[in-house]
Structures are given as C-alpha cells and as structure tokens.
C-alpha cells in the first residue's frame with residue numbers, strides 16, 4: 001500500500017543499494033539500474049524489497065547508491081517489492097545523522113530503529129483485517145439546514161447532538177452505547193452524518209483533541225511563566241525545565257503538548273522507565289482522548305509496535321508516550337519532543353550498537369525537522385545544565401522552584417551506621433528507621449525503602465577463607481535468592497546462570513557459608529521479623545515480571561494494600577503516590593563509592609529522586625539515609641537540598657581535572673571467547689589508531705580488562721579514548737576497524753559512554 005503523502009518521485013533506473021539483514025552486521029548490495037527495475041516499475045530509496053543473496057532470499061531496504069568500493073555489487077535482479085516508500089527521505093536523513101554521531105552504519109541504526117522483525121520477514125498486511133465504520137457528523141453549515149434537523153425523530157436528534165459534541169465515533173462503539181445501527185444509517189440517509197470506512201488501527205479523525213482551557217486546573221505562577229517564556233521565543237528550540245520533585249512538570253509538558261496538537265503537530269512524550277508509561281499514558285489520555293494518544297515501548301509485541309509505526313506514518317497528529325526507542329518513530333509534522341527525567345541513564349543505549357543517547361537523537365530531530373525539545377528533571381545532568389549556564393550554551397533554562405501548593409520538600413535525617421554499631425545495634429535497619437516505620441499504619445501513611453540490590457543477599461562467602469562464590473561464566477559473584485520455603489539458591493545477575501548453594505568452597509573445601517550484604521528479599525524478611533503486622537510489598541525486577549507486573553504492583557500499593565514498598569532503583573523514579581510520607585535508603589554507601597566519574601552526580605540524583613517520592617500529598621515527608629559516610633559531599637548536598645550548588649562544585653572539579661563533559665570520551669569495547677585473542681585484538685586496534693591521534697589532542701588509555709572482565713563466558717577488554725571537548729572522534733570508519741579484528745572478537749564503539 002502506498003500512502004500518497006509518503007510517496008517519493010520515481011526516477012529513471014539509477015544504481016541503488018539495498019541493505020540486507022544478513023549476519024551480525026548486515027550487508028549492503030549495490031544494483032545497477034537494470035537490475036533494480038521491476039517489470040516497468042522503478043524502485044526508489046525507502047522501498048522494502050526481497051533480494052537474493054548467496055542463493056537465499058532476504059529482505060532489505062532500498063537506499064541511495066552507497067559510495068563505490070564499500071558495498072558488494074549484486075549480480076541478480078531484485079526479486080520483488082514488498083512495500084513502497086516504507087521509509088521517508090526525512091527519516092532516512094535522521095538515520096544517517098545518528099549513524100554519524102554513533103560512528104556506525106545507517107544499517108545498524110535502522111535495525112535498532114525499526115520495530116524488530118520488520119526487516120526480517122514479510123510485514124503483516126492490513127488487507128485481511130476488517131475495516132471499521134466510523135460515523136462522522138457533517139459540519140453544520142454543509143449539512144442539511146436546521147429545518148431538516150426539525151424533521152428528525154427525537155432519538156435521531158439526540159444522536160446527532162451527541163456526535164457533534166464528541167466528534168467522529170466508531171459505529172460499533174455507538175452500538176455498544178445503545179444507539180442502533182439502523183438509527184445511525186437513518187441519520188446518514190438524512191445527510192446529517194457520513195459513515196466512513198477506516199483501516200484497522202488508524203485514528204478516528206478529528207475529535208476534541210484539545211480540551212477547553214476552562215476545564216483545566218489553574219497554572220501555578222511558575223508553570224505559567226515557563227509556558228509564557230516558551231511561547232515568547234519561537235526561535236529557541238531547546239529548553240530545560242528544572243523543577244523540584246512534585247512541582248508540576250508534567251502539567252507543563254501537557255499544556256505545551258496541547259499547543260502543538262492544536263496546530264496539527266505531533267508530540268513525543270518520553271520517559272526512561274517502562275513502569276512510568278501507564279501513569280503518563282493515563283494522564284495524557286484523560287486530557288487528549290483515547291484516539292490521539294498511543295504508547296510505544298519494549299513491552300509491546302512486534303505486531304503492536306508495527307501498528308503504532310504505521311499509524312505514525314499516516315500523518316494525523318498524535319501524542320506518543322514511549323521509552324527510549326520511541327525517539328525513532330516516523331512522526332511527520334513532529335512539533336515537540338519531551339524527555340521527562342532527562343538525567344536518567346536508561347536514555348542511553350549501551351549495547352548493541354548504535355550506542356545512542358536519546359537526547360542526542362532528539363537534538364538531531366530538532367535540527368532536521370525543526371521541532372522543539374523540552375528536557376525535564378528535578379536533577380538535570382551536568383551536561384544539560386552546563387549548556388544552559390555557559391556563554392554560548394544553546395539550551396534555555398526554565399525553573400519550577402517549589403512544590404505544588406508550596407508543600408515543603410521532605411526533611412532529611414542521616415543515620416550514621418557507625419554510631420548504630422558502636423551502640424551494639426548490628427542490624428540492617430537502624431533504630432530511627434524502625435521507629436518511623438512502626439508508626440505508619442496508624443496514621444494511614446506509607447513508606448518506600450530503597451535497597452540497591454534484588455535477591456536475598458549480595459553474595460555468599462566462605463566462612464573459613466572468605467572467598468565469595470563466583471559465577472562460572474562471569475567475573476562476578478553470585479547473588480543469593482530465597483525460595484518461599486526458605487531454602488537458598490544462587491543466581492548470576494549478568495548472565496542469569498542459576499545453581500544450588502554449593503556444598504563445598506571451591507577454594508578451601510570448607511562447607512560453611514555466610515550470606516553478605518542485603519538484597520530486597522532479605523530486607524523484606526527482616527522487616528517482617530522486626531515489625532510484626534507491617535504489610536510489605538517487594539518491587540524489583542523479580543517481583544514485577546510479566547506484561548503489567550509493574551503496574552499491578554504499584555496499583556496494589558496505591559490502593560493501600562501494603563504499608564511499605566521495598567524496592568530497587570526503579571522505586572525512585574517519577575511515581576506520584578500521595579500517601580507516601582517516608583522514603584528511606586538502606587545502604588547509600590554502595591552508591592557513593594562507585595569508581596566512576598559520574599558516581600557522585602548519579603548518587604545525588606538517585607537520592608533526591610527517592611526523596612521526591614515522599615510528602616507529595618498533604619502530609620509533609622521525611623527521608624532517612626543510612627550510611628557509614630555521613631560527611632560525604634553527596635550526603636551534605638542531599639541535606640542542604642541545593643542541587644544547583646552541587647552542580648557548580650561538580651563542574652569546577654571536573655573542569656579542573658579535564659573530565660567529561662569538559663572533555664570527550666569514547667570507549668571501544670572488545671568481547672571474545674579467549675582472553676589472549678581479545679587482548680591482542682584490542683592492542684592491535686590501539687596500534688592502528690596511534691598515528692591518527694598525533695596532533696589531535698586525543699589519547700588512548702589501555703587496552704585494559706573491563707571492570708567485569710568476563711561476562712557470559714566472553715572475555716572483555718576496553719580501550720578508552722580521551723580528547724578535547726567538541727573535537728571529532730579520531731576513528732577510521734567502523735567497517736575498517738572491524739576488518740582488522742579476528743572474526744571471533746566483537747567490537748562496540750560507544751561515542752559517549754556513561755560508565756568509564
């Protein structure tokens with residue numbers, strides 16, 4: 001099927017290339033004009049075709065001819081065209097730009113961007129599904145006059161009035177509400193409405209996309225100022241909304257979205273965590289109706305994702321609520337991209353390539369499509385903040401400095417665990433925390449407790465030699481999990497290896513083990529022991545499995561079925577739970593002392609976000625932080641609550657040390673079955689790069705074993721490149737790098753690594 005607005009002018013048969021899904025990296029075949037003419041039809045970039053490669057049919061995407069030399073010449077003609085103009089020229093330009101940013105081929109980007117399975121097999125056709133009928137009221141002026149309305153039966157008049165109020169509605173939906181099909185048809189015969197067939201999955205046209213302003217709550221002065229600033233400066237494309245937790249950022253997103261939808265432009269509303277999609281989706285649907293609002297995330301099936309993809313291409317204005325991969329949706333007339341919780345690491349794809357950051361792709365769309373970008377957070381990244389405050393920065397800052405209704409930010413209580421120990425209290429849970437938790441149920445209040453690890457305990461250690469039980473495939477220790485019957489088993493959180501608790505230490509042969517560190521399971525057990533009657537829920541990757549796992553658990557908690565939610569990092573992210581008055585973190589130290597340049601920034605972001613869960617309703621909130629380092633600067637900034645001050649300190653430190661974002665880093669990761677082969681491959685790449693670095697200000701550091709030097713049986717090495725801020729990567733094309741590697745060694749290039 002060809003959508004008229006997407007079709008590309010057909011050319012004379014020119015040489016074209018086809019990207020083919022074949023092998024790890026895909027292939028690019030070039031066809032001379034004769035081979036890509038199909039029975040008089042001419043192929044064009046953007047078509048999806050079937051071709052033959054080494055005797056086997058493959059599906060591929062037609063692109064403009066790639067520069068000679070690189071791709072292989074095809075010898076056999078293209079077999080058939082599966083879909084014309086599947087990809088628009090504008091979208092193709094986005095692929096090329098992202099490929100360049102991520103130092104990879106457009107084909108790799110395409111594989112990430114398209115719904116999976118799309119290139120690999122025949123795309124599901126819409127032909128077999130039933131088209132649905134939609135009743136569309138005719139505009140009052142062109143419909144038969146008011147005399148004609150007077151001749152309608154009262155029931156017909158009522159239906160007409162309802163349709164004029166609601167806009168077009170599917171006939172089936174009207175039937176469900178008690179309007180008979182005969183009645184709908186009669187109204188059509190009278191010329192008051194038309195009945196239109198609609199392809200499945202497509203939007204009901206028009207409808208009240210944008211609600212009347214009177215129906216909305218009045219904006220706070222800060223919200224109004226932010227929106228006015230954006231309206232006053234249409235040339236300024238990129239904005240950072242820095243608003244403390246609970247300051248009403250979402251309302252700013254929705255109002256801004258409304259303006260774009262009203263002007264027939266689409267909106268992408270992105271969130272870092274799939275668990276946050278339902279909440280945003282619901283708020284958006286309440287505001288803009290069911291039809292104009294879609295969800296796009298990894299929890300959908302391939303065919304659901306393909307359907308959203310197709311609806312985007314139809315071109316009617318939509319609001320899509322999605323996670324990272326939604327940034328590639330081919331929305332024509334894109335007006336606004338919102339990245340909520342812009343500081344969140346989930347916006348970065350670590351692997352496979354392209355290792356893109358959603359904000360970088362969004363900025364490319366801003367440049368190519370002229371849309372706006374709104375980043376929002378209570379704890380913006382240093383990268384973003386810097387682009388607001390430095391001279392020449394291209395991002396403009398908007399602030400929401402206080403919570404809605406001037407609710408206070410929660411008070412922070414730091415519990416020095418050294419003091420607890422000295423007093424002979426050796427438990428996981430400090431006395432102040434136990435006290436506060438015990439008092440919750442009587443007041444009808446709730447708490448969230450953050451524990452950095454899932455499982456029972458972090459590792460199992462031998463009582464006589466102290467060795468931790470390692471994963472047989474990875475360079476990490478196994479985490480202890482508990483079954484319902486109380487027995488333990490071991491699991492690797494990296495490769496998912498599972499095993500029973502060993503009977504003998506692999507090191508010294510001893511048979512006695514002791515669990516160390518606390519995971520979510522152990523904290524729940526401990527709380528149940530210490531505070532009988534407290535109702536507990538666990539919120540981590542193990543307890544939220546399944547399609548709506550997140551949503552179900554959160555709903556239980558929101559409905560008051562538990563007093564305390566014990567969970568991992570995902571607990572801190574963006575949830576709006578008005579009855580939570582206490583947020584606690586048990587082992588803050590693990591976050592504080594990570595050997596990473598962003599450790600302090602990320603720890604403070606996490607703690608402030610966690611604090612943001614408390615006291616969002618009418619009652620004030622409190623935060624309890626258990627730590628062995630109460631004097632750590634992250635804890636100090638948490639207590640004083642001035643994140644801006646922290647950013648200034650952090651910027652000064654990193655600038656002085658010449659670190660990201662005041663310099664540029666690029667990480668080459670190598671993985672191969674044999675340590676020696678992988679290491680020498682990495683050394684080979686360093687030697688290859690050496691001459692390119694001369695005079696560029698770039699340095700190569702390493703190669704060295706990765707922090708976890710073996711994962712899932714693969715040995716991992718890395719080579720870090722460090723260079724001046726804003727300078728180009730000193731790398732040859734990715735394909736050249738790969739060619740100089742042994743086949744077994746896999747290379748990932750990360751042009752903007754989050755973890756160093």
Ligand code: ADP
Nearest residue numbers: 217218219220245246247248249250251404576
């Ligand atoms: P944030 O995203 O900044 O953490 P939210 O957008 O979730 O904050 O807003 C917090 C709460 O305040 C929500 O329950 C929201 O409905 C409410 N809210 C937002 N704006 C207003 C307003 N102008 N007037 C009244 N309540 C508001």
Ligand code: ZN
Nearest residue numbers: 462465505508
């Ligand atoms: Zn031992």
Ligand code: ZN
Nearest residue numbers: 471474492495
């Ligand atoms: Zn493992």
